[in-house]
Amino acid sequence: MTSVKRASVSSILSSDEIARPSVEEALDAVRTLIRWAGDNPDREGLLETPDRVVRAYGEWFSGYEEDPAQVLSKTFEETNGYDEMVVLRNMRFTSFCEHHMAPIIGKAHVGYLPARRVVGISKLARLVDVYARRLQIQEKMTAQIADTISEILEPKGVGVVVEAAHQCMTTRGVDKPGSTLTTSRMTGAFRTDPSTRREFLAALASPSPSQSFSA
Numbered sequence: 001m002t003s004v005k006r007a008s009v010s011s012i013l014s015s016d017e018i019a020r021p022s023v024e025e026a027l028d029a030v031r032t033l034i035r036w037a038g039d040n041p042d043r044e045g046l047l048e049t050p051d052r053v054v055r056a057y058g059e060w061f062s063g064y065e066e067d068p069a070q071v072l073s074k075t076f077e078e079t080n081g082y083d084e085m086v087v088l089r090n091m092r093f094t095s096f097c098e099h100h101m102a103p104i105i106g107k108a109h110v111g112y113l114p115a116r117r118v119v120g121i122s123k124l125a126r127l128v129d130v131y132a133r134r135l136q137i138q139e140k141m142t143a144q145i146a147d148t149i150s151e152i153l154e155p156k157g158v159g160v161v162v163e164a165a166h167q168c169m170t171t172r173g174v175d176k177p178g179s180t181l182t183t184s185r186m187t188g189a190f191r192t193d194p195s196t197r198r199e200f201l202a203a204l205a206s207p208s209p210s211q212s213f214s215a
Contacts, residue, residue: 026054060096063133068144071126072152075117083156085196087111087203088124097168098135106138106164106180111200112149113156113189124149138164138183146185157188159200 021029030050031041039046089109097104108128131144146160161184170177189196 023054026057027051030054059133060094061133061135063130066126066130068127068130068148069152071123071130072119072148074123075119075153077117079114079118082118083114085111085113085199085203086118086121087200088121089204090208091125091128093128093132093164095132095134095136095138095141095164097166098137100168100172101135102166102168102171104132104136104138104164104166106162108132108142108145109159109161109204110145110149111159111190111203112153113158113196114153115155117153119153138162138166138181142183142185146187150187155188157186157190157193157196159187159190159197160185161201161204 020026027050030053034041034046034049041047041050087109088111089107091108091110093106093108095104095106096102110124110128127148128145131141131148142160142162145162146158149155149158149160161182163180163182165178165180169175170179186197190200191197
């Protein structure tokens, strides 16, 4: 019997209480798609493909298994009064568009102005992955990241910029390779204070440390 890591039921139920099908049903669905594409799922080269696809989906869509609020639940208040901008940029992610289930490959940049608390920077990267590893549209993902940080950390403001290439339009349809989509969400001071917004955008445009050190 094929072994595939499963999520807990509570983490994948929607408001309509739609639960995941069984592993075997998922495997059969992949076999059906192989036949629909015009090939034979029973030939040697494709025998293990359904299992590989289902396991890959377990990784690509693992964001449904995590609570975004829980990711940011551990914060730190001992900051010696630090109240300047915190920016983490160039966080690479892979997501899948909810319209064609084609890859969205890009990077996210996140900044916030602490009010009382800060969070470990790895948690910001994990938060990006929680939302990226779901069926998405980029605009919604950008808003979800920013709104979660605002709600949990209660900072003075949040800025999120996401840049990504959508394979649903670079490999099919309008077929425009090399095109990228940029989305942003600004809250609090990032939205109301032009100087804060400029500082954040300037931080994204500055050379990375590796570029500076090699210069």
